[in-house]
Amino acid sequence: MxxxxxxxxxxxxxxxxxxxxxxxxxxxxxxxxxxxxxxPQLDDPLRGGLTKGALAEVVAEQHGSGSALLMTAxxxxxxxxxxxxxxxDGQDSLDVTQxxxxxxxxxxxxCRSTDESLKAAxxxxxxxxxxxxxLDLVSNPAAQLRKIPATTWYRFQRLxxxxxxxxxxxxPRPMVAPAQVRITLRSRFSLNALERERQELLRELKAEIAExxxxxxxxxxxxxxx
Amino acid sequence: xxxxxxIPNFSLQATLRHEPELRARAVALxxxxxxxxxxxxxxxxxxxxxxxxxxxxxxxxxxxxxxIIKSRSLAQEASATEVLLQTAYAFSPNIESTAPGVCTxxxxxxxxxxxxxAAESWAEKIIEVLAxxxxxxxxxxxxxxxxxxxxxxxxxxxxxxxxxNDSSTGAIESFPISALEPPPEILEILRRWGIQTVGALLxxxxxxxxxxxxxxxxxxxxRVSPDSPRPLQLVVPxxxxxxxxxxxxxxxxxxxxxxxxxxxxxxLSRRLELIYLVVAEFHLQLGLSSGTKYERLFKIPAPTGKxxxxxxxxxTHLETVRTDAPIISLRLxxxxxxxxxxxxxxxxxxxxxxxxFAETLARLTALCGPDxxxxxxxxxxxxxxxxxxxxxxxxxGSGDFPVARRNTGPExxxxxxxxxxxxxxxxFRPPLPSHVEFREEKPTLLRSHIFVGPIVETRGPFFSxxxxxxxxxxxxxxxxxxxxxxxxxxxxxxxxxxxxxxVYD
Numbered sequence: 001m002x003x004x005x006x007x008x009x010x011x012x013x014x015x016x017x018x019x020x021x022x023x024x025x026x027x028x029x030x031x032x033x034x035x036x037x038x039x040p041q042l043d044d045p046l047r048g049g050l051t052k053g054a055l056a057e058v059v060a061e062q063h064g065s066g067s068a069l070l071m072t073a074x075x076x077x078x079x080x081x082x083x084x085x086x087x088x089d090g091q092d093s094l095d096v097t098q099x100x101x102x103x104x105x106x107x108x109x110x111c112r113s114t115d116e117s118l119k120a121a122x123x124x125x126x127x128x129x130x131x132x133x134x135l136d137l138v139s140n141p142a143a144q145l146r147k148i149p150a151t152t153w154y155r156f157q158r159l160x161x162x163x164x165x166x167x168x169x170x171x172p173r174p175m176v177a178p179a180q181v182r183i184t185l186r187s188r189f190s191l192n193a194l195e196r197e198r199q200e201l202l203r204e205l206k207a208e209i210a211e212x213x214x215x216x217x218x219x220x221x222x223x224x225x226x
Numbered sequence: 227x228x229x230x231x232x233i234p235n236f237s238l239q240a241t242l243r244h245e246p247e248l249r250a251r252a253v254a255l256x257x258x259x260x261x262x263x264x265x266x267x268x269x270x271x272x273x274x275x276x277x278x279x280x281x282x283x284x285x286x287x288x289x290x291x292x293x294i295i296k297s298r299s300l301a302q303e304a305s306a307t308e309v310l311l312q313t314a315y316a317f318s319p320n321i322e323s324t325a326p327g328v329c330t331x332x333x334x335x336x337x338x339x340x341x342x343x344a345a346e347s348w349a350e351k352i353i354e355v356l357a358x359x360x361x362x363x364x365x366x367x368x369x370x371x372x373x374x375x376x377x378x379x380x381x382x383x384x385x386x387x388x389x390x391n392d393s394s395t396g397a398i399e400s401f402p403i404s405a406l407e408p409p410p411e412i413l414e415i416l417r418r419w420g421i422q423t424v425g426a427l428l429x430x431x432x433x434x435x436x437x438x439x440x441x442x443x444x445x446x447x448x449r450v451s452p453d454s455p456r457p458l459q460l461v462v463p464x465x466x467x468x469x470x471x472x473x474x475x476x477x478x479x480x481x482x483x484x485x486x487x488x489x490x491x492x493x494l495s496r497r498l499e500l501i502y503l504v505v506a507e508f509h510l511q512l513g514l515s516s517g518t519k520y521e522r523l524f525k526i527p528a529p530t531g532k533x534x535x536x537x538x539x540x541x542t543h544l545e546t547v548r549t550d551a552p553i554i555s556l557r558l559x560x561x562x563x564x565x566x567x568x569x570x571x572x573x574x575x576x577x578x579x580x581x582x583f584a585e586t587l588a589r590l591t592a593l594c595g596p597d598x599x600x601x602x603x604x605x606x607x608x609x610x611x612x613x614x615x616x617x618x619x620x621x622x623g624s625g626d627f628p629v630a631r632r633n634t635g636p637e638x639x640x641x642x643x644x645x646x647x648x649x650x651x652x653x654f655r656p657p658l659p660s661h662v663e664f665r666e667e668k669p670t671l672l673r674s675h676i677f678v679g680p681i682v683e684t685r686g687p688f689f690s691x692x693x694x695x696x697x698x699x700x701x702x703x704x705x706x707x708x709x710x711x712x713x714x715x716x717x718x719x720x721x722x723x724x725x726x727x728x729v730y731d
């Protein structure tokens with residue numbers, strides 16, 4: 001078993017030189033490959049953050065449960081770490097004017113339908129250049145979402161597990177069966193929240209986390225935190 | 227010493243350069259610019275079928291049913307000349323564009339000096355390079371340009387004139403005088419004298435020839451005399467790298483176009499590789515039968531010479547192109563640049579494969595539209611939702627490709643601490659028309675596609691207006707409202723009515 005620093009070095013090399021044979025594909029799914037979100041209520045139960053090379057699902061069943069807040073936080077976190085981020089905006093609802101700062105590394109795909117969003121996600125996951133892909137389907141009509149074949153998500157999982165990217169799907173109901181982790185948002189904000197600091201709101205973000213698949217473990221884990 | 231690269235059947239070779247598989251078949255080239263269009267050049271297979279120069283196309287077809295007739299293309303000859311000169315220039319700085327398909331090179335100062343064996347191996351390399359461009363060449367080496375040309379015409383594929391007692395006439399003694407293309411009257415006189423080879427002509431001596439046949443014969447003598455090499459008219463090949471083709475049949479589908487385009491990309495990439503450059507830009511031009519042109523500039527995000535990457539970029543775009551009329555001509559020009567070598571800093575990062583990403587970007591643009599894919603740029607205005615989407619990745623030049631750097635210092639632009647404090651808004655684009663009931667100038671009831679019911683709490687109004695001096699003016703009153711189901715909306719009232727702008731989430 002190689003030492004941890006060797007594994008990290010291999011992963012780093014694999015990210016910088018994708019054609020290099022570093023056996024990093026075998027390592028991408030190890031417990032070391034996490035991307036911390038910077039939110040303790042997510043990172044602690046997930047033992048480090050979102051797993052690289054895996055799908056994560058964020059379920060926001062109601063308006064105002066904080067899905068846009070979480071997505072914005074993830075975008076800020078990634079941009080702050082010099083990462084390129086793709087936001088596939090399923091219903092063209094992202095308010096970029098509120099993001100602020102240098103957005104030159106944010107890649108925004110403004111889709112008009114669920115079908116278009118899935119095609120865009122497929123292209124970006126196949127591309128493999130971007131370390132964080134956010135697919136926002138929260139505002140998409142339920143009728144369109146129901147028509148997504150379950151095989152689509154398995155295909156996405158097959159695509160992303162060959163990379164060290166993180167793909168987060170934001171949806172209004174649980175639907176991404178192969179997601180390695182499902183985060184259900186339960187927050188409710190009042191009008192007073194509009195006058196508070198974003199960091200404060202993020203600290204109050206309520207999330208239920210269900211780990212459905214963990215690489216290297218056959219049994220299903222169910223860890224919940226409120 | 228001089229070397230001459232001679233391309234036999236230059237016009238035909240130029241025409242068949244992008245269809246090399248036809249070279250083994252019976253092909254004849256017709257010059258339609260002649261008063262009576264006739265065959266001017268033909269392949270060996272066509273000649274063996276009984277076809278010869280001067281026949282009309284129909285006469286030739288009568289002799290050989292499988293004959294392929296091609297029209298002479300000056301544009302393709304120009305491209306072939308570019309290839310010839312650029313190849314020669316890669317081997318010697320002193321070159322002359324002597325005639326179509328003929329390039330003379332001065333070998334003064336070359337490492338092999340007067341070592342003819344080394345010179346022949348050097349000439350073999352030139353022939354190999356030209357073969358990559360589907361050009362069959364012959365090379366002659368001699369002490370004068372004229373002798374080298376004579377040697378090149380007789381070469382198979384390389385001929386070096388040998389020094390014999392300090393005279394370079396040894397190997398060319400047997401060359402026929404007619405190969406020098408002298409004036410017909412002089413050729414006739416020499417024939418009657420029994421002077422039929424270059425060696426015999428030189429044996430007469432310059433003075434004797436001039437005394438009897440005049441200055442034209444002296445000029446002929448000088449051309450083959452090893453003692454008076456003419457100076458070359460040196461040229462520097464234009465740094466233009468283009469390939470073009472005029473189709474004999476109109477092209478209506480993308481497959482045949484891609485077939486030719488791939489060969490163009492291969493040729494251009496190899497031409498640039500010869501001078502240690504890579505492709506920075508492609509300029510594609512499609513001539514349409516309606517007389518118009520379709521043009522497109524492709525900037526290569528990370529300049530490269532890899533054929534697959536370059537071709538895929540063109541293919542991805544062309545698969546989405548619809549022209550008004552069939553395509554009759556194709557031109558692809560490349561702008562070269564030096565290969566980019568850059569050492570990134572410890573905290574810098576960039577895309578793993580920028581060219582792959584550019585291709586993905588092109589596919590996404592085709593899927594969603596050009597204004598819907600890219601990097602958001604916030605406009606310097608207070609107008610709500612004022613932004614534009616820039617395709618930074620595509621428009622960036624080789625040196626401008628985005629490189630992420632570690633943000634340092636207190637003015638971190640993406641630090642959430644210094645960002646907007648409000649809960650993010652999920653916008654409806656366009657805003658949803660709605661009916662809002664007001665009581666004492668405060669919204670109390672919302673009827674819209676997304677929610678119908680009472681408003682329990684409000685913040686506002688917030689007035690916003692601007693650009694009153696032009697057609698883009700706006701003026702509105704905004705409220706942040708909480709509805710009875712706990713949702714938070716932003717609504718606004720303008721001269722067009724009331725709208726729900728988005729939901730806070």
